[in-house]
Amino acid sequence: MSATSRPATPGPARRTGGRSAAVLAAVRSAVEDLVSERGIAQVTIPMVAERAGVNPTSIYRRWGDAASMINDLATYRIAPDRPLPDTGDLRADLTGWAQELVEHFRQPAAAALLRGGAAAAGDGDSDCLRNRRAEATMLLDRAGSGLPVDEVIDHVIAPVVYRVLFRPWTLDDDLAARLVDRLFAGR
Amino acid sequence: MSATSRPATPGPARRTGGRSAAVLAAVRSAVEDLVSERGIAQVTIPMVAERAGVNPTSIYRRWGDAASMINDLATYRIAPDRPLPDTGDLRADLTGWAQELVEHFRQPAAAALLRGGAAAAGDGDSDCLRNRRAEATMLLDRAGSGLPVDEVIDHVIAPVVYRVLFRPWTLDDDLAARLVDRLFAGR
Structure with missing residues (x-):
């Protein structure tokens, strides 16, 4: 699991602290992989926890259920703090x-x-x-x-x-x- | 289950014959009720079969899985052969x-x-x-x-x-x- 050794990602993730940011990055990456491999209906929290190498309790505490987790990750998948186009037009x-x-x-x-x-x-x-x-x-x-x-x-x-x-x-x-x-x- | 005693519904359902039309109407109504009661993620084929009073095998044969069944019912939920507006404008x-x-x-x-x-x-x-x-x-x-x-x-x-x-x-x-x-x- 390489996410724990990466430098902190910029923006909102950084504000949640290094450890939480690493967990979030690991979960996000696990969800993306599992959704691609198995289709969205088959993705469960225990499966994501295992793939991400995190405790399922952390995921349940943050999102409650798989649908909320996926909804939230879909929201944030495009970094909300990336620079936006600014051409003057x-x-x-x-x-x-x-x-x-x-x-x-x-x-x-x-x-x-x-x-x-x-x-x-x-x-x-x-x-x-x-x-x-x-x-x-x-x-x-x-x-x-x-x-x-x-x-x-x-x-x-x-x-x-x-x-x-x-x-x-x-x-x-x-x-x-x-x-x-x-x-x-x-x- | 009152659907079996209803007159055949018009349009595509009628073309599939009286018995099939009755099964389809019963399944459709069961899916709508269960989706409203439990949310879409909880609806399974055995549950729909029980509510509709039909054999689960008939549903599996027609749609294969719950997602395909729901997708198909979502398509046909507005009768495709109803009259369309025709005002001349x-x-x-x-x-x-x-x-x-x-x-x-x-x-x-x-x-x-x-x-x-x-x-x-x-x-x-x-x-x-x-x-x-x-x-x-x-x-x-x-x-x-x-x-x-x-x-x-x-x-x-x-x-x-x-x-x-x-x-x-x-x-x-x-x-x-x-x-x-x-x-x-x-x-």
Whole structure:
């Protein structure tokens, strides 16, 4: 298990301390591997604990059940503190940001985690893509754009997510640019 | 089990014959009830068979596993042969059709089935919303519209599905009309 000897990862993981960060990294990596190998429905907490070399109790304490664990890892799988595009042009920034989302979800493990997140989402305030919403809000605010963030959710994030879930073979190279162009059309 | 004494349901179910149609109706109703009562992850084929009063073997033969069963039922949950809006105006027809979709997915059992369908969707050609695509194609073709069906998928169906999965409390009364208006803006 190499994660324990890695330097602390930057951002939120670092804030939880070296030992917790190592456990989180090990669990995340075990979940990704197991989801790829067996499919999301077969992944259990004891299985993840064994693969990650951590005590199952630590996982149960943090997440309670496998669905919550997968939902949470799906949320954080794109580092929320990575640098965002900053070209000075909102359309270019949104395109770069959406392109990153498309490329991320082309990875089968990332798509499988999103499917698990969708299955685990419920009637409460769970929104496994809430970090993407925060990022879009930041890009719009920084540009002083009057575009409501819900427009970006409905017309950029939602079509990407729909394709990831139901039509992953349609995640074309030019999808991000096309959706962002459409977002600005007629405004 | 009252389904066996109901008249045959119209459409695809009828084509499979009276006995099969009754079994399908019983299974569908059992799945909806169990998903509402226990959540999708807990629903198994033996449990559905018991509730529906059918032999588990019939269910295994038809669907193979619980995920495929739920994915398939999610597909057919809106009757594919119901009449579609036909006002003579494409925008009004699309709005009525999208409104029906929103109202359907406001039902918690329908939303839960869609979540299960998302979880079970894979890398093949599974598309648990393929009937909606066929309907949108029909509406566009009938009106002689040059609008590509992918625009309706990306900008009407995808935002509705995204909200159903991740933000069900945002399925507002005016969502369908807003999305269809946006679809036509700038064209």
